Amino acid sequence: MTFLARLRAPLLPARLFPLLVAVLCLAWSVYGAQTKPSGDPLGRENPRSAVTNFLEACHSDDYQRASQYLDLRQLATKTRAQKGAQLAQKLEAILNSDSQFDILRVSQQPQGNLADQNNPAIEQVAVVVQNGRSFPIDLERVELQANQQVWLFSAPTVAEIPELTVNTATSAIEAHLPHFLVRTMLLETPIWKWFGLLALAIVVFLAFRFAAHLLTLLATHFQGGARDSRHWVWVDAILDPAIVFCALVVFRIAEGFLDPSALSRLYIGRFMLFVLTASVAWGLVNLVDVFVNRLDRLLNSRQRIVSQSLVYLGRRFFKVLIVCFAAITILSNWGYDMTTILAGLGVGGIAVALAAQSTIANVFGGVSVIGDSPVTVGDFGKFGDVIGTVEDIGMRSTRIRTLNRTVVSVPNSSFAGINLENYSLRDKILFNPTLQFKRATPKEKIRRGISAIQEALSRNKMIELGPSPVRISGLTAGAFIIEIFAYVRTADINEFYKIEAELFLIIDDVLISAGVEVA
Numbered sequence: 001m002t003f004l005a006r007l008r009a010p011l012l013p014a015r016l017f018p019l020l021v022a023v024l025c026l027a028w029s030v031y032g033a034q035t036k037p038s039g040d041p042l043g044r045e046n047p048r049s050a051v052t053n054f055l056e057a058c059h060s061d062d063y064q065r066a067s068q069y070l071d072l073r074q075l076a077t078k079t080r081a082q083k084g085a086q087l088a089q090k091l092e093a094i095l096n097s098d099s100q101f102d103i104l105r106v107s108q109q110p111q112g113n114l115a116d117q118n119n120p121a122i123e124q125v126a127v128v129v130q131n132g133r134s135f136p137i138d139l140e141r142v143e144l145q146a147n148q149q150v151w152l153f154s155a156p157t158v159a160e161i162p163e164l165t166v167n168t169a170t171s172a173i174e175a176h177l178p179h180f181l182v183r184t185m186l187l188e189t190p191i192w193k194w195f196g197l198l199a200l201a202i203v204v205f206l207a208f209r210f211a212a213h214l215l216t217l218l219a220t221h222f223q224g225g226a227r228d229s230r231h232w233v234w235v236d237a238i239l240d241p242a243i244v245f246c247a248l249v250v251f252r253i254a255e256g257f258l259d260p261s262a263l264s265r266l267y268i269g270r271f272m273l274f275v276l277t278a279s280v281a282w283g284l285v286n287l288v289d290v291f292v293n294r295l296d297r298l299l300n301s302r303q304r305i306v307s308q309s310l311v312y313l314g315r316r317f318f319k320v321l322i323v324c325f326a327a328i329t330i331l332s333n334w335g336y337d338m339t340t341i342l343a344g345l346g347v348g349g350i351a352v353a354l355a356a357q358s359t360i361a362n363v364f365g366g367v368s369v370i371g372d373s374p375v376t377v378g379d380f381g382k383f384g385d386v387i388g389t390v391e392d393i394g395m396r397s398t399r400i401r402t403l404n405r406t407v408v409s410v411p412n413s414s415f416a417g418i419n420l421e422n423y424s425l426r427d428k429i430l431f432n433p434t435l436q437f438k439r440a441t442p443k444e445k446i447r448r449g450i451s452a453i454q455e456a457l458s459r460n461k462m463i464e465l466g467p468s469p470v471r472i473s474g475l476t477a478g479a480f481i482i483e484i485f486a487y488v489r490t491a492d493i494n495e496f497y498k499i500e501a502e503l504f505l506i507i508d509d510v511l512i513s514a515g516v517e518v519a
Contacts, residue, residue, distance in 0.1 A: 042068055044150035047123040047139050048108040049335055054153075055103075055263045058092040059188060066092070071142060071152040074159065087161050091153065094128060095137070096188055096261040097167040101126040103262065104269040108335055112141065112151070122154065128164060135160050188261035196258050197268070204254070205247045212243055237290045241283035248276050274330055281326035288318050369393055369412060374420045380493075383410065384418035428464065428487040429496045431503065435511075436479035436519040446472075446480060449516035453484065456510050462489050462499055479519040 042065075043053040050069055057066035067084030070091070075083055095101050107113035112123040123139040140154035174182045174192070181192035252272065260268065292315045375381060380389045388402040397409045410418075437446050454470045457463045464487040474481030484507075488496050511518060 040148070040150055042150075044069060044152065046108045046110050047112050047125070047151050048103060048106040050139060050151040051103055051106055051125060052266060052335065054088070055092065055095070055266070058088060059263055063088045069152060070158050071140060071155045072158065074155050087158060090161055090164070090166065091137075092188075092262075093166040094161070094164055095126065096263075098126055098128055098262075099256050099259045101137075101262055101265070102269065103266045104273070104333070108333075112139075123151065125153075130164060135164060187264040187267065189264040193258045193260055193264075197255065197260070200254055200258075201247075201251055204250050205243070208243045208247045208250075212239060233290050233293075234287070237286035238283045241279040241286070244275060244279040244282075248272055248279075270334055273333055277326045277330050281322050284322045285319050288315060288322070369398065369416050375422050375424075379422050379424040381423040382419075382421040383415070386410070423493075424491075426491050428489050428491065429493070431463070431484065431486045431488050431500060433484050433504075434473070435482040435484070435507075436476075437482055438479055438517045438519050439477075441480075441516055445515050449511055449514040450482065452510040452514050453482075453507055456506050457484070457486055457503070460503070460506075463487070463503075464489055 044050040054066055054069040057063070057069070063085035064081065066088035067081070070084060070087060072080050072084045072087075106125055107123060112120060114120050121141040123141075124136055125139055126137040128135045128137060136157070138154045138157050139151045141149050141151050143149050174190070177192050181195070182190050184191040186194055255265075255268065292311055296311065369375070375383070375390050375393075377390050377393060381387070383390075383400060386400050386402060386408050388400040388408065390398065391401050391407065392399045393412075395412070397411050398415045400408045400410065402408055437449065450470050450472070454465070457469060458465060466485040466487065469486050470482065470484050472480050473483035488499050490496055490499065
């Protein structure tokens, strides 16, 4: 792939991106765009949702609602509404000015992060350093009503808010920018910072693309100007995802210099998590393709034909599994209750399984037939009541070309349960004709005829005699039934037919010489 082609390559494979987006859009439409747990209408059941919904209320200029995320019980009831709104507005400004504050680091477990402090009911959100002093911004799990515990900014934190100062210093860059770029806000962040973040992301990504291209050229040069695709296939599979990963790391470091607002950092972090998880899933999907292709090359042509359906199903299964894990990781980190989602998917899966149980039975039957390999594509045999050649073993049915040149499709669930007689696996073919000697023939001639047939068969190197190869097996009103039991040492049916014809001619000559008449 050329460098320009790599630059045009999408961040996600064409088959992976729609499935991942569909899963995310489905969850978005079902559960809504905001993280609001069902137990508390304000979404204060875990630390992250409490901080997130606090910032969203501030972004909507609803500071009365935002004040409900603060523990104001130490304030007088008469002044609680007014002071609460003022404190919420100042706390928003403090969090926006703290470039080290990251909502995605806050626990989203209802009990909080039990490992960060001695008191499990306290969750540290950020630490503000001013005038050499550290002011922790903490959440506390309190019980406002009976059997209802919620997370609020703790009373000590609320008491310290008036003592903190907000950094209102403007960037030196803003003095040289048009006013509309500075005054126009998006998620509490000037729009020029959004343009800067976009430009930064493009520059960092292209820089890593160019660096990867140079490294590829250098590696090719040291190998004598030729690349062994067998050695580079693993590198090519993870090269683009690795570029995205490295670009995200550098972008994350450089993002601190532009210092977007707290709410902006939340959505930027969510988007970065989406891209990071998608890039990891992309790399794993590529590795699955590489592994499957390598496995396919190790199989011979016959094994490749037989295992094609199973390998195809396995590759699709692992790809879907990777994408589902990626979607679960993203949605879980975004604050969705994956227990509820997985429970819904489980109920839906049971309903689908009940509705499509015959299809599922056929799929498992196909896996059984392919894995056990009693027959393979191209084998001739008797399959239940059908005689013919296996043309295809799919995941739903097996197709057999009959002697009448018609095609019979047998569901795999039935095919796996019937008797399968595979003629193609024979090492030799049974020669088992019956003859009828007239009862009027003298007994001595009959004995001489039986001995002569056995002697003629024993002289043929292509014949393997069985026990009692020529014997009287029955008696009717007009004839003695003579059975011949021998094997022709060949697995080729066409060669057998030629040898069989010669044997019949030899037997006829023997019977004429012995004076035996055949009925």
